[in-house]
Amino acid sequence: MGALARHWTRIAVTLIPLLIALLHASGALPLAALDRLDNVLYDARLRATMPRTMDERIVIVDIDEKSLAEVGRWPWGRNRMAELTDELFDRQQVALAGFDVVFAEPDDSSGLKRLRALAQGELKDAPGFAGRIDQLAGSLDYDAVFARSLQKKPAVLGYYFSSDRGGGTSGVLTEPVMKREDLRGRPIRFTAWNGYGSNIEPIAKAAPMAGFFNPIIDVDGVVRAVPLLAEYGDQYYESLSLAMFRMLVGLPTVEPGFPRDRFLGRGYQGLESVVLRLGQKTMGIPVDDRVSALVPFRGPGGVSGGSFRYVSAGDLVARRLPPGSLKGKIVLVGTTAPGLQDLRSTPMSETYPGVETHANMISGLLDNRLAVRPDYAIGYDVVVLLLAGLVLAFALPLLTAPKAVAVSLGVLAAVVGLNLWLFLGAGLVMPLAAALSMVLTAFALNMSYGYFIESRSKRELANLFGTYVPPELVDEMVKDPDSYSMTATNKELTVMFCDMRGFTKMSEKMEPVQLQELLNAVFNRLTDIIRDNRGTIDKYMGDCVMAFWGAPVETSEHAHLAVKSSMEMADAVRKINEEHREKGLPEIGVGIGLNTGMMCVGDMGSQVRRSYTVIGDAVNLGSRLEGLSKAYGVDIVVSESTRQLAKDFAWQELDRVRVKGKEQAVAIFWPVAPADRLEKPQQDELKTWAALLKAYRAQDWDNCEVLLLNLQRMNPKKFLYELYNERVASMKLLPFDPAWDGATNFETK
Template structure:
């Protein structure tokens, strides 16, 4: 007790991370970083333990690029889908077919509708015309052909639920598998939707079993789970994978399974599992997590070459290239891997994962009874582990030497990880791990840090001898104006920030000798730095082959956006002159990418006691960095935000796009500075006006008009990469249906 009393302050410091970890685990003070770390751990654990074997029970019929090239762009005429369905059942003898597709609109591509109108209108008096139309109806009624292919066959259709279209509904929903009365008055929390997009009535009658194919996006945009059941108007509907599994099992009854009331109150909003009860007896239980969702038991990396499921091109099925009964007894999922059809998801095992394979993994997991679950008692487990490990470290670490403290901490962390991994591998339980790991690591660090900085006073005094770093620009201002005229304390100001990155530096570093590479880098940075300082810019820092600068601090500069834009143009011209010199000497050329943004930023003296710097931070700074990275996407050397452009009217600007960068919800317009406005020549002015017309048509999704204007633009400037980029975009987006909710912005998920 005397020893503990001696170290009470060190014990208290070590208990700090335990307190915060417990507050997080109990939901009192949720820490987003710990949730993200738990997601990262789950993803890594999943990838490390996937079976990576082929499940030959399930086959994916792929509407791939090959199919679109052979049959035609999507949507196909329904006669092709009828041929596909007939081939799967008649020649291939498939056991079950599920469509990860919604058939929400009638198919008028055969012209039958127009022929009927003519027969009833202007050609009704034409002898034999009506009879001929009636004769042709069987061959031209593509929807009817598809209905006949679906009727009385084991087919499950797909549809989607939505809550982002003002509750709009289209098509016909299948019969619900459960209603509110089955919950016995319990407030179970399902994913709830107020609208849907489903199949036409004639298809729903031909194939009455259907399931929704909505994924479940986590906060980081990754699909790790899907709703097993979802609520719409107090009725409960099944997912596509569950609907297919139930059809395979003979359509068992869906029942909720509640946690035992001796452990959980009736007010608890979760289910323990979903039971599939056979009418003749027997049942299967599928574990579910919060929101009646289930984790996807991914088998492998996914895709045609992923090795988890066999992919067959839909074109090969329609063309009957497979020998008969190749797919006998197989479970068939019809979906797409074509990028233009927008069914690729970000998952823990791949960034471009086909949505249809998500359903295949779930069906495979249900067949094998291999569904991982985050149990109801995960919270209690997390709290128990935190308390045991935290108290052990808090009271033991102050009493042992540094070497033993390291060993003890490693043993505690290893035990936490081993227990968590055992539960996952042995019982399929997904239990939280991040809070315990961070708590143990931080407790060790704080304990050692307290001993080093508080108890080792001599070392602390030595550390105080180190000064802080101040850039020369700030020193000059202090000398000229006096320290009382400004403060180095952090403040929020409107500034313009620049990020300039050298292109091709990585390739140069692989081919040039270190000394020559250093000379080249120093030469370029010296010239660019002179331009920045000559235009009253403050160098923030050098980061490898990137320089960061800002305008408007420490000295107020009203025209900071203009000076930054002027500097960017001068830097781009300087790099062109440098390349002329290098070509003459036989040296490799370089390029630059520059990003500019204007906005409120925190500026001041920031850092640690060891090293400090006068710098800027904030969301506007992050956007500037993102814009620099976009320069190579649009084939320009400078990308400027709209806020900077508005404050620099002295230049002529070409709008590049509206973008939504990673970490930003709001789309922003981005621009390229063409030249000073008073030096812009008439041909380029005409080109900018034509370009503005193109963007207007592009955002209106008028692709025909876009093609016409693009031809004019390419005549004006045939070598411009920007026009090639948009020409490809228009070609791709023609494949998509008109989207009234599209705001014309391009999303970028990478930094």
């Protein structure tokens, strides 16, 4: 509880997305973006789980482009439709035919109407003309011909509902399957229309079973569901697919299925199902709050989609199929021709045949395979949000970042897994977008809040160390800020002193501002090299920079990094001089001294001014070595202790020296190159030099002269060889001294 109390702000931040998600789920603050995301997630689940197999029971008779080219443009004469109907029922022996088209206007294509007008007008006195017209009327009245082909056949016609200001109607509407009084006064959200376009009376009377073929088009223009029942004039009518299914199973009556009292759905006033009753048998078809059912798409759709067999209507009219090819099949007559405008945007495709939507519905009804958004979906969403949100809110603030990621992924997997299990196992389409967004947003806010808290620690450390330490080291320090402080302590470190040569003379010839710009430019480049190699800047002293390695962040490679930095700094100065020569600016030199040893490091100074620095005898030696670089004509002088730790470099021993303030002589070295880059001539030169030093310390001056001659041939411009040549020449004049240790004494700083 104490830990939770310390993190109450972070908990509150994590609860913000939970609150927003709950407001959306409950309908108090509907968010269109989450609704769209739910649709996208549903489409993805549907495409991933659809069977992609063909239903052999259902055949689509397609009024396709081929049929239109053979038979003629749509609408066809009713005599052609009669031929098609007779072929289906008489010759092919189909079990049921449904028409996803509407016959809303009389067919006058036979000319019968004109002939009767002539019989009553211009040709009324023509003997036998009117009688002959009456004899031909039975075959020329194409509507009657089509009606006769439909009589006493298991056929279901289609029609459509519409909504407009005038509420226009045409044709004969079928009988409703349910009336308002059947609903017991419940305010159910039926899809409602105020107009319709149905079949003309002769055809409607011949096939009294009919259903509307309107789908439900979501706000994104996609068809995902069809209403099983729709409202018109306080009465309720069935869809084409429901009407065909009812005819298949013996024409059961249609009743409302009211929800059972349950915890999650308590108080729900809609329908839970549409109940079909046939004697003592009942079947409940699950519906959502709009009394619609989600289309159980089987596959991609179309002629090549593999879900249903397509047969060209032209082939049937021309009787190209062998008799009985469609025996016992459920047939839907519709179109895929683009010009007839029955292509829909669905989760499967943007141009999905509307007739196949009904085929999918019939297939799902036959298999009892209809997914549904249940009446208690809102309650489910609220419960899942509360459980997942509270777990995240009270767990994430107490966990490290890796564990917080693991917990968030676990909660996310549980939410998605439960949703998929309900979808696959029970056909329940539960909302997912709100929970998914809440989990991701809660995690992001929690991590962001934690990041800003860590940033505060980083700023506190930066205030202490940012002036001295590279940002990447501060990043390491912030992971465990309690381990770092400015309290003085003794550590083995490597210190560097770097002095610019030639600035004194330059200051006499250059303007102060110009000199300042030049010095700052040089220091910027050298400082970048030190920071890139994890060095800590101690201070700038005129034309000298002091740095050290190994504190505040410990590293066992402090000597290696210091030597690497010094060599890169020397190379940088050479490049700077090339630039200066091109610009006509004076050249500069550099002297660098490195030493490794025990030093006192910490925050030191007065109350007025303090700094994070190193002090000690090892620091003083580093300063002395920097001063020796000029005496030996090299840019870097390194102590024995540093050389022993930096084993990745090839070294040339310069001398043994006894500096001011030190009684014991120390060996000093110059880094030639990284050990893996040493070339053969350099190796030979170092071997000769080692022999020279051995002869020098043995006071074998004749051998020294020979070896120096060879060294000067190898590297004529090297000042070190000239220095030793002068020493040998002067010491050759002195008698042999058995007490001499070969060291050179320096009394100046």
